[in-house]
Amino acid sequence: MFHAxxxxxxxxxxxxxxxVKAGIKKSGKEDVAVIYSxxxxxxxxxxxxxxxxxxxxxxxxxxxxxxxxxxxxxxxGCANASxxxxxxxxxxxxxxxxxxxxxxxxxxxxxxxxxxxxVNLPMGKIADGIKQAVEELSVDxxxxxxxxxxxxxxxxxxxxxxxxxxxxxxxIAGMAKGSGMIHPNMATMLAFITTDAAxxxxxxxxxxxxxxxxxxxxxxxxxxxxxxxMVCVLANGLAGNSELTAPNxxxxxxxxxxxxxxxxxxxxxxxxxxxxxxxxxxIKVQGATTFAAAKQAAMAVxxxxxxxxxxxxxxxxxxxxxxxxxxxxxxxxxxxxSLAIGDLTIVTAGMGTQVDTEALKKIMAExxxxxxxxxxxxxxxxxxxxxxFSYEYVKINGEYHT
Amino acid sequence: MFHAxxxxxxxxxxxxxxxVKAGIKKSGKEDVAVIYSxxxxxxxxxxxxxxxxxxxxxxxxxxxxxxxxxxxxxxxGCANASxxxxxxxxxxxxxxxxxxxxxxxxxxxxxxxxxxxxVNLPMGKIADGIKQAVEELSVDxxxxxxxxxxxxxxxxxxxxxxxxxxxxxxxIAGMAKGSGMIHPNMATMLAFITTDAAxxxxxxxxxxxxxxxxxxxxxxxxxxxxxxxMVCVLANGLAGNSELTAPNxxxxxxxxxxxxxxxxxxxxxxxxxxxxxxxxxxIKVQGATTFAAAKQAAMAVxxxxxxxxxxxxxxxxxxxxxxxxxxxxxxxxxxxxSLAIGDLTIVTAGMGTQVDTEALKKIMAExxxxxxxxxxxxxxxxxxxxxxFSYEYVKINGEYHT
Numbered sequence: 001m002f003h004a005x006x007x008x009x010x011x012x013x014x015x016x017x018x019x020v021k022a023g024i025k026k027s028g029k030e031d032v033a034v035i036y037s038x039x040x041x042x043x044x045x046x047x048x049x050x051x052x053x054x055x056x057x058x059x060x061x062x063x064x065x066x067x068x069x070x071x072x073x074x075x076x077g078c079a080n081a082s083x084x085x086x087x088x089x090x091x092x093x094x095x096x097x098x099x100x101x102x103x104x105x106x107x108x109x110x111x112x113x114x115x116x117x118x119v120n121l122p123m124g125k126i127a128d129g130i131k132q133a134v135e136e137l138s139v140d141x142x143x144x145x146x147x148x149x150x151x152x153x154x155x156x157x158x159x160x161x162x163x164x165x166x167x168x169x170x171x172i173a174g175m176a177k178g179s180g181m182i183h184p185n186m187a188t189m190l191a192f193i194t195t196d197a198a199x200x201x202x203x204x205x206x207x208x209x210x211x212x213x214x215x216x217x218x219x220x221x222x223x224x225x226x227x228x229x230m231v232c233v234l235a236n237g238l239a240g241n242s243e244l245t246a247p248n249x250x251x252x253x254x255x256x257x258x259x260x261x262x263x264x265x266x267x268x269x270x271x272x273x274x275x276x277x278x279x280x281x282x283i284k285v286q287g288a289t290t291f292a293a294a295k296q297a298a299m300a301v302x303x304x305x306x307x308x309x310x311x312x313x314x315x316x317x318x319x320x321x322x323x324x325x326x327x328x329x330x331x332x333x334x335x336x337x338s339l340a341i342g343d344l345t346i347v348t349a350g351m352g353t354q355v356d357t358e359a360l361k362k363i364m365a366e367x368x369x370x371x372x373x374x375x376x377x378x379x380x381x382x383x384x385x386x387x388x389f390s391y392e393y394v395k396i397n398g399e400y401h402t
Numbered sequence: 403m404f405h406a407x408x409x410x411x412x413x414x415x416x417x418x419x420x421x422v423k424a425g426i427k428k429s430g431k432e433d434v435a436v437i438y439s440x441x442x443x444x445x446x447x448x449x450x451x452x453x454x455x456x457x458x459x460x461x462x463x464x465x466x467x468x469x470x471x472x473x474x475x476x477x478x479g480c481a482n483a484s485x486x487x488x489x490x491x492x493x494x495x496x497x498x499x500x501x502x503x504x505x506x507x508x509x510x511x512x513x514x515x516x517x518x519x520x521v522n523l524p525m526g527k528i529a530d531g532i533k534q535a536v537e538e539l540s541v542d543x544x545x546x547x548x549x550x551x552x553x554x555x556x557x558x559x560x561x562x563x564x565x566x567x568x569x570x571x572x573x574i575a576g577m578a579k580g581s582g583m584i585h586p587n588m589a590t591m592l593a594f595i596t597t598d599a600a601x602x603x604x605x606x607x608x609x610x611x612x613x614x615x616x617x618x619x620x621x622x623x624x625x626x627x628x629x630x631x632m633v634c635v636l637a638n639g640l641a642g643n644s645e646l647t648a649p650n651x652x653x654x655x656x657x658x659x660x661x662x663x664x665x666x667x668x669x670x671x672x673x674x675x676x677x678x679x680x681x682x683x684x685i686k687v688q689g690a691t692t693f694a695a696a697k698q699a700a701m702a703v704x705x706x707x708x709x710x711x712x713x714x715x716x717x718x719x720x721x722x723x724x725x726x727x728x729x730x731x732x733x734x735x736x737x738x739x740s741l742a743i744g745d746l747t748i749v750t751a752g753m754g755t756q757v758d759t760e761a762l763k764k765i766m767a768e769x770x771x772x773x774x775x776x777x778x779x780x781x782x783x784x785x786x787x788x789x790x791f792s793y794e795y796v797k798i799n800g801e802y803h804t
Contacts, residue, residue, distance in 0.1 A: 052728025052736050052752070082724055082736060084753040117721030118754040227725055305707065309796050319519030322484055323629055326454030334454050334484060350454070351486040352520040391796050394711050 002163040002258060005171070008142030011160040012171040012196035013238035014038040018136040019144030022129025024077035024115070024122060032129030033148035034098060035072040035192060036137050041236035043069035043110065044205040046212050048229035054081030055091035056111040057228060063095070063107050067201025069234060070108045072192055073098040073130060074149050076177070077115040078122070079188065081227045090121045097127050101134040112230050114151055114177065114188040142175075149177045149190055157269040163258050165251045168241040170197045172258050176266040178273050188228040191216070191266050197255060198237030200245040207256045208233050215263035218295070219271045219385045220302045233259070271385045276392030279311050280368045285325075286381040287374040293330040294382035297375065300328030301384075308389035314364040318346045325373060336376030342369065404565040404660060407573070410544030413562040414573040414598035415640035416440040420538040421546030424531025426479035426517070426524060434531030435550035437474040437594060438504060438539050443638035445471035445512065446607040448614050450631035456483030457493035458513040459630060465497070465509050469603025471636060472510045474594055475500040475532060476551050478579075479517040480524070481590065483629045492523045499529050503536040514632050516553055516579065516590040544577075551579045551592055554798075559671040565660050567653045570643040572599045574660050578668040580675050590630040593618070593668050599657060600639030602647040609658045610635050617665035620697070621673045621787045622704045635661070673787045678794030681713050682770045687727075688783040689776040695732040696784035699777065702730030703786075710791035716766040718757075720748045727775060738778030744771065 010017050014037050019030040045064045047057050063069055073094050080087050095109040102109075113121070136144075146156050160173035176191035199207065208231070216231055237243065244251045272280050283301050288294035301307055304324040310317040318339055325332045334350025342363035345353055363369060412419050416439050421432040447466045449459050465471055475496050482489050497511040504511075515523070538546075548558050562575035578593035601609065610633070618633055639645065646653045674682050685703050690696035703709055706726040712719040720741055727734045736752025744765035747755055765771060 048729075050725065050728035051734050052724050052739075079721075082721060082749070082752055082754065084736070084751060117725075227721075227728060305791075305795075312796065319481075319484060319629075322454050323452065323519075326452035326629060327450075332453050334486070337454075347484070349486060350484055352484065389707075389796060391793055393707075394714065394791060394793050394796055 002161060005160045005162050007160050007173070008146055008158045009035060009173045009175050009192060009194045010139045010142040011173040012194045014196060014236050015194045016137040016139055016141060017145035018133040018138065018141035019146065019148030020129050020132045020136060022125045024075055024125055030144055030148035031075055031077045032126065032133050033074045033145040034130065034133040034137060035145060035194065036102060037070050037234055037236040039236050039238065040068050040070050040108065041234040042067060042199050042201045042204045043232065043234050044201065044208040045110065045230060045232040046208060048226060050227045052082070052227045054079055054113060054227045055083060055087035056080055056113045057230060058088065059091040059095060060110045060112065060230065063110055066107055068108065069110050070104050071098055071102055072110045072112065072232060074112040074190065075121070075126060076149055076151050078113060078119055079115045079117045079228050080113040080121050082118045083120050086120055090123055093123060094126060094130065097130045098134065101131060110232055112190050114149070114190055114228055146175045149175065151177060152275060153178045153273055155269065155273045157266050157273065159262055159265045161258060161261060163254065165197055165241040165244065165254055168239055170239040170241060171195065172197065172262055174262040174266050176270060178270045188226045189270060191231040193233040193262055195233065195235045196237065196239035197235050198239065198241050198243040199235040199255060200243060203244055203247060203252065204233060204235050206247055207259050210256050211260040211263040214260060215267040218383060219267045220299060268385055271387050274387040276390040277387030278390050279388040281311060281386050281388065282370045283384045283386065284370065284372045284381065285375065286372065287376045287378060288330065288380045289378035291380045291382055294380050295384065297325050297328040297330045297332065297373065298382050298384035300324045301371070301373070302386035305389055311369065312388040312390045316341055316346065316360050316364050318352065321371065321373065322347065322350070330375065332375050338374045338376070340372040404563060407562045407564050409562050409575070410548055410560045411437060411575045411577050411594060411596045412541045412544040413575040414596045416598060416638050417596045418539040418541055418543060419547035420535040420540065420543040421548065421550030422531050422534045422538060424527045426477055426527055432546055432550035433477055433479045434528065434535050435476045435547040436500060436532065436535040436539060437547060437596065439472050439636055439638040441638050441640065442470050442472050442510065443636040444469060444601055444603045444606045445634065445636050446603065446610040447512065447632060447634040448610060450628060452629045454484070454629045456481055456515060456629045457485060457489035458482055458515045459632060460490065461493040461497060462512045462514065462632065465512055468509055470510065471512050472506050473500055473504055474512045474514065474634060476514040476592065477528060478551055478553050480515060480521055481517045481519045481630050482515040482523050484520045485522050488522055492525055495525060496528060496532065499532045500536065503533060512634055514592050516551070516592055516630055548577045551577065553579060554677060555580045555675055557671065557675045559668050559675065561664055561667045563660060563663060565656065567599060567643040567646070567656055570641055572641040572643060573597065574599065574664055576664040576668050578672060580672045590628045591672060593633040595635040595664055597635065597637045598639065598641035599637050600641065600643050600645040601637040601657060602645060605646050605649060605654065606635060606637050608649055609661050612658050613662040613665045616662060617669040620785060621669045622701060633665070670787055673789050676789040677798045678792040679789030680792050681790040683713060683788050683790065684772045685786045685788065686772065686774045686783065687777065688774065689778045689780060690732065690782045691780035693782045693784055696782050697786065699727050699730045699732045699734065699775065700784050700786035702726045703773070703775070704788035707791055713771065714790040714792045718743055718748065718762050718766050720754065723773065723775065724749065724752070732777065734777050740776045740778070742774040
């Protein structure tokens with residue numbers, strides 16, 4: 001039985017967390033978080049593919065490669081990006097300070113930063129903050145840790161579930177901060193997932209890749225990929241299930257399903273909280289030749305400013321959707337293409353149909369809208385989630401001054 | 403000597419034009435144009451790569467393949483896109499009606515449409531409009547023809563030049579209507595170029611491809627590529643120069659330069675008149691391994707909503723520019739990357755420099771801003787033009803209702 005439970009990332013056995021006010025954020029809110037597992041955990045992570053990756057991403061990539069970690073240290077308020085050699089020294093120091101206090105190897109600590117770009121970390125404040133956070137580590141610290149990773153998020157993004165692996169109760173939990181549109185300076189998406197399942201590092205990596213491919217990689221807010229994006233999972237094995245060491249183990253599908261559930265929930269929350277978002281759009285492309293083609297077509301629609309502003313205006317301007325599919329590069333042909341908004345068929349064979357205008361108006365007025373495109377070319381499909389483009393987006397991203 | 407001359411697309415010898423009010427546009431303004439050459443002309447065109455291409459694009463592709471044409475017929479107010487088989491019949495009929503009145507083969511007529519998508523052409527009005535336009539064809543008709551291709555353009559886009567080929571005075575002229583952001587329903591870019599130079603069809607095609615690659619293909623307004631986009635050039639040879647039949651002819655470079663000048667001027671005008679645009683941004687990428695890589699990096703910056711809103715807000719948020727270069731896929735490395743806004747160096751080796759804040763503020767307040775990015779990877783460069791993202795863009799594209 002898979003079911004949601006209250007609490008945050010300390011719900012799985014053996015995890016504690018803390019979030020403290022180190023004085024990095026101008027607002028004075030929590031800005032340093034530590035997550036700790038009482039025993040070494042398998043670790044896997046996916047990082048931004050941006051070649052301008054920030055220093056903490058480079059440091060964490062190295063740590064994660066080893067497959068084992070025991071702590072995560074995160075700061076908000078400063079991204080430690082575009083900071084050159086000093087940035088690398090500072091990110092390494094964050095790992096070292098945390099490791100020393102917890103009696104770990106530096107390489108057992110994953111480091112993440114989010115906030116202003118091009119500014120060096122205030123290392124005095126960071127060091128004091130980490131020290132305080134380590135002292136305050138507790139099962140109750142999950143809420144403060146969540147606060148400490150948020151920047152301009154208007155909603156906390158957190159979930160926890162219990163399920164069974166081979167009959168053994170296992171817990172998995174995750175928290176995230178928003179991407180795209182979210183931070184005026186740097187659109188960073190961070191997600192941290194904890195589980196007490198026993199999973200070997202290579203299998204954890206494979207499971208995370210599968211889960212991310214259908215969740216975090218299927219959202220777009222404004223098409224920009226940040227220098228600091230990271231999704232990281234720690235699995236410490238304290239649930240006591242027999243260790244999952246191979247993808248053909250019957251436990252594997254159950255574990256991936258749970259992990260994907262966490263990732264999908266967090267990814268969708270990120271889109272829902274995209275700054276200025278007034279609509280949550282699910283774009284399904286069916287009838288594609290491959291999953292990649294389906295995703296490519298769906299992403300073209302999801303990224304189109306003309307489509308996004310039309311939904312903001314509640315205008316069922318289907319020509320813009322077809323147009324985006326047409327330039328997506330998947331070779332869509334009008335005669336084979338159909339389109340539905342909600343449960344109303346709008347286009348068949350590339351041409352508009354007689355539509356119940358009142359019913360369509362109602363659908364367009366809803367907050368969550370499903371757009372289904374059938375390419376009529378094959379049997380693959382993909383679903384992408386995005387939000388609309390509003391005045392508020394331009395305001396937040398245009399009126400904020402560095 | 404290459405110099406600008408007044409008048410529009412009838413400036414080259416042998417061309418006449420007309421624009422009439424056929425009642426297709428709700429505004430009642432001019433909406434049908436005909437351009438006519440008194441003798442058969444070489445023709446070349448580039449069309450949208452959108453696979454949902456509108457009927458007139460498909461009809462015109464066939465006409466242009468033959469390499470000779472003598473007339474262009476254009477309507478605004480209805481794009482004849484997503485109109486299925488009836489759309490094809492109607493586009494063919496536009497060619498046929500024009501050809502009959504002018505005593506030409508149907509295939510000698512290029513057809514273009516722009517306006518609302520998914521609606522069939524009002525063929526009675528179209529037929530009457532074409533008849534009236536053909537009757538009114540004159541050298542003075544260029545201004546009305548220009549009016550008839552415009553939709554929500556706030557500025558006419560037209561230019562004409564005189565230059566010499568082998569000592570013989572030659573004229574070239576062009577007019578365009580805007581793309582992206584321009585029309586609430588369908589972002590169509592149309593450009594028609596006339597010249598009295600004698601150029602063989604294959605050389606005209608090559609010259610147009612070269613000119614478009616460095617002009618129309620280097621602009622982006624919102625990244626959307628319409629179903630109706632078209633750039634078409636007619637060269638009727640009445641200037642009397644010896645026909646340009648090979649790219650190694652010394653005349654070739656002069657002709658391409660003139661053609662590129664026309665295309666660049668019109669392309670830049672399209673960007674300047676992007677709806678809601680308050681800034682004209684020139685994005686130069688230098689030090690790339692290839693032209694394609696330089697263009698790719700420049701386009702990533704030009705398309706980034708975070709960059710575009712920052713410039714709207716006059717915020718020199720260079721992190722967003724670096725971030726876009728980083729995800730562009732060209733493998734840029736921070737240590738090698740530098741960035742200038744106007745003549746001020748903002749970033750060297752991936753890190754911010756000490757900048758004269760007052761001087762930077764002045765540059766950001768200007769209407770035309772040049773952003774120069776050096777990747778430090780090679781010696782190729784590319785220049786892309788775009789505009790900013792403003793409230794007005796969201797308003798025009800979100801509040802308009804189909």
